[in-house]
Amino acid sequence: MKPQLEMAIEQTDVLIAGSGAAGMRAAIAAHDAGANVIVLAKGPRRANHTRMSGGRYNAVSGLNRKDSTDAFFRDTLDSGAGINNYELTKILAEEAMDRAYDLEEYGLTWDRTAQTQYYLSMTGGGSFVRTMGSVDEGIGITEVMLHQLHARGIKILDFHMLAEVIQDDSGRVAGGLVLDLSRGVWHYFSCAAVVIATGGTSQLYETSSGPIINTGDGIAIALRAGAELVDIEFMQFIPISFVYPPSARGYTLTEPAHYGMRHFDPQGEPAHLLNNKGERFVLKHDPVRREGSTRDVLARAIMLEILEGRGTPEGGVLMIPDPRVFESFLKERPIYVKRLLENYGEGEARLEAPIQVMPSALYTLGGVRIDAWCRTNVPGLLVGGEAAGGVHGANRLGGSSMPDIQVFGRRAGMAAAEEARTVGVESARGLEKARARAEQLEAGLRQPDGVRPPEVKKRIQKLMWDHVGLVRSGPKLEETLRAFRDTREHVLPSLKVTNRSRILNREWMEALELENLLDIAEAMASASLLRKETRGAFYRTDFPETDPEWTANICVQRQGRNLRLDKRPVATLEAAKPNHSLFAAAGAR
Numbered sequence: 001m002k003p004q005l006e007m008a009i010e011q012t013d014v015l016i017a018g019s020g021a022a023g024m025r026a027a028i029a030a031h032d033a034g035a036n037v038i039v040l041a042k043g044p045r046r047a048n049h050t051r052m053s054g055g056r057y058n059a060v061s062g063l064n065r066k067d068s069t070d071a072f073f074r075d076t077l078d079s080g081a082g083i084n085n086y087e088l089t090k091i092l093a094e095e096a097m098d099r100a101y102d103l104e105e106y107g108l109t110w111d112r113t114a115q116t117q118y119y120l121s122m123t124g125g126g127s128f129v130r131t132m133g134s135v136d137e138g139i140g141i142t143e144v145m146l147h148q149l150h151a152r153g154i155k156i157l158d159f160h161m162l163a164e165v166i167q168d169d170s171g172r173v174a175g176g177l178v179l180d181l182s183r184g185v186w187h188y189f190s191c192a193a194v195v196i197a198t199g200g201t202s203q204l205y206e207t208s209s210g211p212i213i214n215t216g217d218g219i220a221i222a223l224r225a226g227a228e229l230v231d232i233e234f235m236q237f238i239p240i241s242f243v244y245p246p247s248a249r250g251y252t253l254t255e256p257a258h259y260g261m262r263h264f265d266p267q268g269e270p271a272h273l274l275n276n277k278g279e280r281f282v283l284k285h286d287p288v289r290r291e292g293s294t295r296d297v298l299a300r301a302i303m304l305e306i307l308e309g310r311g312t313p314e315g316g317v318l319m320i321p322d323p324r325v326f327e328s329f330l331k332e333r334p335i336y337v338k339r340l341l342e343n344y345g346e347g348e349a350r351l352e353a354p355i356q357v358m359p360s361a362l363y364t365l366g367g368v369r370i371d372a373w374c375r376t377n378v379p380g381l382l383v384g385g386e387a388a389g390g391v392h393g394a395n396r397l398g399g400s401s402m403p404d405i406q407v408f409g410r411r412a413g414m415a416a417a418e419e420a421r422t423v424g425v426e427s428a429r430g431l432e433k434a435r436a437r438a439e440q441l442e443a444g445l446r447q448p449d450g451v452r453p454p455e456v457k458k459r460i461q462k463l464m465w466d467h468v469g470l471v472r473s474g475p476k477l478e479e480t481l482r483a484f485r486d487t488r489e490h491v492l493p494s495l496k497v498t499n500r501s502r503i504l505n506r507e508w509m510e511a512l513e514l515e516n517l518l519d520i521a522e523a524m525a526s527a528s529l530l531r532k533e534t535r536g537a538f539y540r541t542d543f544p545e546t547d548p549e550w551t552a553n554i555c556v557q558r559q560g561r562n563l564r565l566d567k568r569p570v571a572t573l574e575a576a577k578p579n580h581s582l583f584a585a586a587g588a589r
Contacts, residue, residue, distance in 0.1 A: 005438055008180075011190045011427055012038045013420035014413070015176045017162035017218055018197030020048035022385025022405035022412070024145040025099075026195045027154050029413025035420045037413075038189065039149070040160040040178060042198070042213045046142060049199050049210055049386070053138035054254055054333060056131050056399035057110075059096035061118050067128040069093045076400065079125045079294050080393020081536040082551050083231065085571040087372055088391045092400070092407055099406035100132060106144040109135040111332060121263050121332070123398035124239075124255040125294035128266065131399040133332050141402065158182070159504070162217060163512060164437050165194050165225045165381060166430040172423070173225075173380030174430030177437055181509055184502020188434040190427050193380045193419035195412050196222055197405075200364030200386040201235075201520050203513075205469060206461040208361040209241055209252040218387045220516035222368045223523065227376040229556040230389040231366030232520070233527035236396050236537050237470055239298035241360035243316035248343045250360035253336065255398050256291035256298065258329065259321035259351060266292075272320040273302065274354075275310035281317075296395040296537040299359040303470040306358065316358040321351035359470060363401060365392050365537060366527075369555060374412035380419055384412035390553075390571070394536020443495075444511040450496030453510035456487065460517055468525050473541045477529040484522050492518070523563060527554045530565050 014030045016023045019041035030037045041047070060069045072093040077084050104110060111119035111133045120129045134140045149156060159182040166188070168174045173194050178187040198218030202210030223229055239255060242248040261268030270291035275281050285301040286293040302317050311317055329351065330337050340349040347353030367389035374382045385405040392400065444453070463483055467476040492515065497508045531554060533547035534540055555566045 005186065005435055005442070007186045007188055007435055007438065009188050009190070009428055009431065010038075011425055012036050013191060013425060014038075014193050014195060014416040015189045015191040016040065016195040016197060017176070018048075018199060018385070018387075019045045019156060020197060020199055020385065020405065021050040021141055021145055021402070022409035023195070023197035024149055025406050025409030026197055026384055026413035026416065028145070028148055028152065029410045030195075030417040031152050031154055033414055033417035035417035037154050039154060039156045040162055041156055041158045042161045042217070043159060045146065045156050045158050047211060047213065048142065049214060050405065051138045051142040052211060053141075053402065054336070055134035055137035055141055055402065056123065057096075057100060057133065057402040058123065058126070058131050058397060058399040059100045059403055060093070060130060061097055061100070061120070061132065063118055064120060064129050067130050071128055072096070072130065075125065075127050076392065076397055079395050079397045079536075081395060081546070082393065083535070083553055083570050084393035085390035086573045087571060088370075090573065091372060092391055092404060095407045096403035099403060099410065103141065103144065103406065106148050108140055108144045111135060122257055122266060122292070124257050124292055124298070125397050126399075129264070137333065137335055160187070161509065161512065162196075162198070162221060163441060164434070165221055166434045166437070167225060167378070168430055171226065171379060173378065174426070175434065177434040179441075179512070182504060184505065186438045188428070188431055190425055190429055192423045192425045193382060193416040195374075195416050196368065196381070196383045196387050197385045197409060197412070198387050200367075201517075202361045202364070204461065204464045204517060204521055204524070205361035206458070206465045207250040207358070209238055209250050210362065215513040215517050216364070216520040217513065217516045218383070219364070219367055220519040222376060222378070222381060222383060222387075223519055223556070223558055225378050225381060226558065227378045227381060227383075228369040229366060229523055230369040230553050231393065232389065232523050232556055233531055233554060234365035234394050234537050235361060235469075235524070236295055236363040236365050237299040237303075237359040238362040239295055239302055239359055240319060240357035242339070242343055243312070243314050243356040243358045245343060248339065251339065252360060252362060253355070253357060255295065256319055258333070259319060260291070260325065261322055262292045263325055263328070269322070271322060273298075273357075274318045274320060275305045276312060277310060279310075281305050281310070294395055295398060299537070300470055300539050302357070303359050307471065312356055314356060316356040318354040319357045320354055323351045326351045361469070363396055365389070365394065365396055372411070373415040374408055375415055380423065382412045382416050384408040394538060441512060444497040444508060445500060445502075447494065447496040450494035451491055452498060453495055453507055453514055456491055456495070456514055457510060457517065460487070460521055464521055468521070468528060471539055471541060472528055474529060477525050481522065481525050481529070484518060484525065488518055523556045526563050526565060527556055530554055530567070
């Protein structure tokens with residue numbers, strides 16, 4: 001008789017997957033609402049996308065009298081090409097500043113010009129100066145939030161990867177199947193609610209600016225649990241990133257506006273982008289905003305120059321910065337200056353020499369479909385941060401990811417605590433389903449022959465970059481979907497993990513990640529094939545114009561082994577359902 005797989009059994013009210021700012025904010029909110037909370041960190045707790053960010057934060061602070069929450073709301077809708085979930089966008093605009101005050105209370109230092117005056121700057125696509133910045137960029141945000149978790153005694157488990165959400169026979173969340181990567185031991189956590197805050201899917205692409213653990217795990221797990229995805233065809237590429245060396249390729253350099261006088265003034269000149277003919281090519285795409293345009297316009301313009309042979313020999317274009325902004329740039333973004341010095345040289349670091357740049361996969365604009373309190377259509381499953389879709393529509397404003405994860409991380413935590421109060425936790429409910437799933441995920445360790453996970457990952461990344469990246473077309477999408485189906489049917493079952501150790505086995509983790517990557521890749525390519533237009537960050541060469549008929553959202557849901565895709569009307573404020581939450585009466589703030 002085959003021995004039963006070892007599995008540790010634990011219980012909590014709320015299980016949170018993800019140790020970035022969205023997960024940490026959810027943990028703080030759930031704990032403060034009276035719930036017992038456990039946070040899972042796939043790697044070390046500090047290895048998150050928040051820490052890698054520039055820490056820019058869009059909010060209406062009241063210091064710019066021309067600005068308003070309505071202007072922020074409208075800028076976000078304009079950037080999102082009109083397919084945002086209006087209710088979520090309005091919540092972001094109205095609550096962002098309150099969450100900035102929370103961070104300040106936690107100990108974060110915002111850049112200031114005086115004791116009562118925040119230092120504000122511009123971001124691409126914004127109509128007013130409103131962007132705040134943290135002194136230590138994303139590192140500071142991460143550290144003050146970790147301190148809050150430690151002060152509250154919230155349990156954080158490093159090297160614990162959520163593998164599956166387990167549901168009871170009614171479809172309600174019963175717990176989470178988790179692999180302790182540090183010891184190679186399976187855990188089953190019974191809980192009333194699971195909050196997915198695992199970030200995005202930038203590792204789908206061969207050139208990306210996100211951490212190596214950004215493999216879309218949470219989005220894929222939610223999809224397999226029956227949750228709907230929305231806008232998953234939209235991926236944001238940061239317009240400028242390092243072209244070389246290979247170790248730095250794809251690492252974000254943010255936006256050209258920050259390297260010119262437009263950083264301070266909506267009418268100021270951004271850094272110029274030139275092709276190998278010395279042409280300022282962006283003027284063909286946006287003659288009004290120029291290099292101060294939105295990220296989607298800039299990234300696509302740069303990529304087209306490279307693909308059409310007008311790039312540098314290394315595969316980029318040239319950005320000509322304005323040396324006059326160096327002192328302020330150094331003060332605001334010392335880490336960026338350090339990276340420029342280390343990878344390019346002193347001239348580039350001082351903004352005195354042209355800087356080679358290229359687009360890089362940054363942010364998953366779509367994700368799991370949520371309501372105003374981050375609930376999904378799966379009872380007990382909540383999603384916040386980059387793993388959720390709807391807030392940003394077809395393109396995200398620079399500086400809006402940090403307030404997003406604070407606003408909706410908090411809401412997810414509050415709603416999860418409410419689930420725990422009303423539903424309760426039944427010990428070990430769903431354990432046998434968890435054990436059966438763990439047995440399936442052990443297969444790679446037992447495979448005598450087959451393909452190694454890193455090889456398959458590279459194939460997927462290459463297909464995504466070439467055919468489901470900045471430039472897409474119907475024939476290439478169909479070709480890519482056939483390749484994905486072949487990979488699922490013939491390659492995934494034969495994955496071989498050559499390292500048989502169970503302890504910190506990176507190759508085994510990549511084998512588990514591959515199913516998640518493939519699930520999201522198929523969903524993204526399928527939705528891309530259905531959307532027959534160009535909009536925001538989404539560009540099809542065979543449908544190069546924006547079509548009013550496609551001012552709509554595509555929702556994706558699993559039906560057995562297949563995907564069901566639905567075209568739905570945009571969720572405007574008029575269409576928003578009344579919020580019947582028990583804590584809605586207390587107000588969002």
